[in-house]
Amino acid sequence: MSKQEMLTLIEKKRAELIRIVSKNGLSSTLAIKYSQELDYLLNQYNRLLSKKRG
Numbered sequence: 001m002s003k004q005e006m007l008t009l010i011e012k013k014r015a016e017l018i019r020i021v022s023k024n025g026l027s028s029t030l031a032i033k034y035s036q037e038l039d040y041l042l043n044q045y046n047r048l049l050s051k052k053r054g
Helices: 003-024 029-053
Strands: none
């Protein structure tokens, strides 16, 4: 997956998380799930960048 594709996925997930939080609250089960998914994507992106640098 390319850097740009990862960034697009991250932005989509971030927008979904914001929508879920505004609807269900920050501590809702769904918000936590989306937050974990966003964390995973961010970690994958950071790994991708690290590989390209090193």
